[in-house]
Amino acid sequence: MPTLYDKYGGTPTMKILVREFYKQARVNPKVGHYFNKLDMEKLIDHQVQFLSVVLGKPAKTYTGRELADAHHPLNISDAEFDEIGRLLVNTLKTGGVTIDDIKLIMGVVLEIRDEIVDRTKQSLPQVQTQPAPVANKSPSPAVAKQIPTIGALAKPSPSTHTENSTEKANSIPTAEPAASTPVQAQTNSTSTDFKQQQKATFKPIFGGLPRIKMIVRDLYSQVNEEPELRHYFLNVTPEKIIADQEHFASYVLRKADHSYLGGFFQSSDLSIQVGAVVFNEVIDILRKILLNAGLPEHDTPRLITHIMEIIEETRTQCNDNKIGVLKSVDVSVEALSKVYQKGKLDTIIKSPDLIYVSSPFKGGPYPFPFFTQIDSENQTLTLIAKAAVKESVTPEEMGYLLNEAKQYAPILNFYSDMDDAPLYVASYSLPFEFGVPNRLLIKIAQQFSKTFSDTFTYDAEEILLKVAL
Numbered sequence: 231m232p233t234l235y236d237k238y239g240g241t242p243t244m245k246i247l248v249r250e251f252y253k254q255a256r257v258n259p260k261v262g263h264y265f266n267k268l269d270m271e272k273l274i275d276h277q278v279q280f281l282s283v284v285l286g287k288p289a290k291t292y293t294g295r296e297l298a299d300a301h302h303p304l305n306i307s308d309a310e311f312d313e314i315g316r317l318l319v320n321t322l323k324t325g326g327v328t329i330d331d332i333k334l335i336m337g338v339v340l341e342i343r344d345e346i347v348d349r350t351k352q353s354l355p356q357v358q359t360q361p362a363p364v365a366n367k368s369p370s371p372a373v374a375k376q377i378p379t380i381g382a383l384a385k386p387s388p389s390t391h392t393e394n395s396t397e398k399a400n401s402i403p404t405a406e407p408a409a410s411t412p413v414q415a416q417t418n419s420t421s422t423d424f425k426q427q428q429k430a431t432f433k434p435i436f437g438g439l440p441r442i443k444m445i446v447r448d449l450y451s452q453v454n455e456e457p458e459l460r461h462y463f464l465n466v467t468p469e470k471i472i473a474d475q476e477h478f479a480s481y482v483l484r485k486a487d488h489s490y491l492g493g494f495f496q497s498s499d500l501s502i503q504v505g506a507v508v509f510n511e512v513i514d515i516l517r518k519i520l521l522n523a524g525l526p527e528h529d530t531p532r533l534i535t536h537i538m539e540i541i542e543e544t545r546t547q548c549n550d551n552k553i554g555v556l557k558s559v560d561v562s563v564e565a566l567s568k569v570y571q572k573g574k575l576d577t578i579i580k581s582p583d584l585i586y587v588s589s590p591f592k593g594g595p596y597p598f599p600f601f602t603q604i605d606s607e608n609q610t611l612t613l614i615a616k617a618a619v620k621e622s623v624t625p626e627e628m629g630y631l632l633n634e635a636k637q638y639a640p641i642l643n644f645y646s647d648m649d650d651a652p653l654y655v656a657s658y659s660l661p662f663e664f665g666v667p668n669r670l671l672i673k674i675a676q677q678f679s680k681t682f683s684d685t686f687t688y689d690a691e692e693i694l695l696k697v698a699l
């Protein structure tokens with residue numbers, strides 16, 4: 231499969247484009263001062279390598295530093311980032327890159343904004359105007375892996391590119407589980423936890439949202455080309471599939487890698503499920519698209535599961551108007567209680583932003599009760615499960631359990647609450663800026679409750695009283 235790197239003539243073209251880009255950047259009144267005193271040859275060399283990887287050259291060919299390491303000390307502002315983006319678009323245009331390809335490239339560039347602009351220092355004045363010379367370090371595999379790429383060209387499609395500059399990077403779960411650092415005892419979870427949760431567990435190494443958009447669009451058109459498969463996407467538009475992939479990615483819980491190997495199952499409403507042969511053929515098409523796009527084979531089961539889980543949600547929403555999405559303005563404890571009750575759960579409204587949810591069936595799919603907290607300001611729902619712990623628990627015993635649990639389910643946020651009686655707690659946050667898909671909420675609540683109760687097997691010292699709070 232050709233890549234954009236091949237399409238535009240490989241390294242010689244990259245060099246011309248990058249040189250031209252820095253020529254413009256150095257005389258630009260807004261950002262020129264960053265580049266005045268640099269070893270430009272080294273910088274150009276790294277930038278050529280970087281751009282080549284973005285456009286599809288193997289990631290190991292990048293020998294520069296991690297982007298955050300090179301840029302965060304510089305205190306670059308959002309406005310400066312945008313200016314560099316504008317210069318890059320100009321250079322690409324002048325260099326003969328097509329508008330569609332520029333949009334693709336800029337989709338990837340926008341995705342790395344946080345690597346360039348250090349949000350933790352946004353309130354500080356810009357002090358450093360003479361950056362240190364580019365260090366020439368040997369490549370680290372971690373750096374090479376983190377560059378979002380476009381890679382192999384997917385089948386061209388006239389309406390592939392709809393990104394705009396405010397679009398957020400999608401959260402595509404990667405092969406790497408979040409680093410299992412020792413878990414500190416915390417007392418509460420906040421919206422910052424949510425952002426960290428997203429960052430730690432969903433690194434966009436596979437090209438993020440622009441890449442996923444291309445993939446699901448390609449899947450849609452390939453399935454629709456096959457008369458015997460076409461009904462799979464009945465009443466569904468590619469725009470809706472793409473929007474749902476973007477908005478609801480967090481509603482599919484990241485699981486341990488081995489649990490993706492058990493095959494793929496339809497999870498749409500029973501009334502619209504298709505024959506097994508049709509479903510398997512759709513999966514086969516998706517697998518081929520992912521492999522052609524350069525995804526390593528061992529990562530395909532996980533990505534297929536996550537993409538298909540949301541496509542199955544989209545199919546359900548488009549074909550059954552009873553199963554809906556709660557609009558973000560309508561999210562309230564009352565409305566969420568109704569959603570849970572439809573899922574056959576009992577609810578108690580504890581306060582205007584807190585619901586207690588439990589299952590009337592012992593040993594059923596929701597083995598442990600949990601709370602749902604609404605944070606209207608940050609438009610986030612947080613699922614929280616709390617188990618009572620023996621008064622006599624030692625910090626070591628609690629630390630052991632928390633670490634084991636974190637390794638078992640890195641996506642959940644485990645912590646202890648020692649305020650009154652000691653508690654063992656897990657939380658998981660979901661954005662509701664684009665609404666709450668009712669069916670996915672019920673599913674993820676079930677996985678959350680089950681995963682939390684699974685971690686009780688790590689309670690070697692029997693510190694848990696296993697009583698829900």
Ligand code: HEM
Nearest residue numbers: 261264276277280294295300310311314346361362363364
């Ligand atoms: C838009 C996305 C950007 C990309 C993809 C990018 C890429 C890179 C790369 C690959 C390097 C070489 C890193 C190394 O080997 O150490 C680099 C260095 C550098 N970039 Fe960027 N950059 C971006 C945005 C910016 C912006 C917005 C600015 C300033 C306004 C900037 C200023 C610099 C400077 C000053 C260096 C040299 C740092 C040093 O030597 O300490 N970059 N950039």
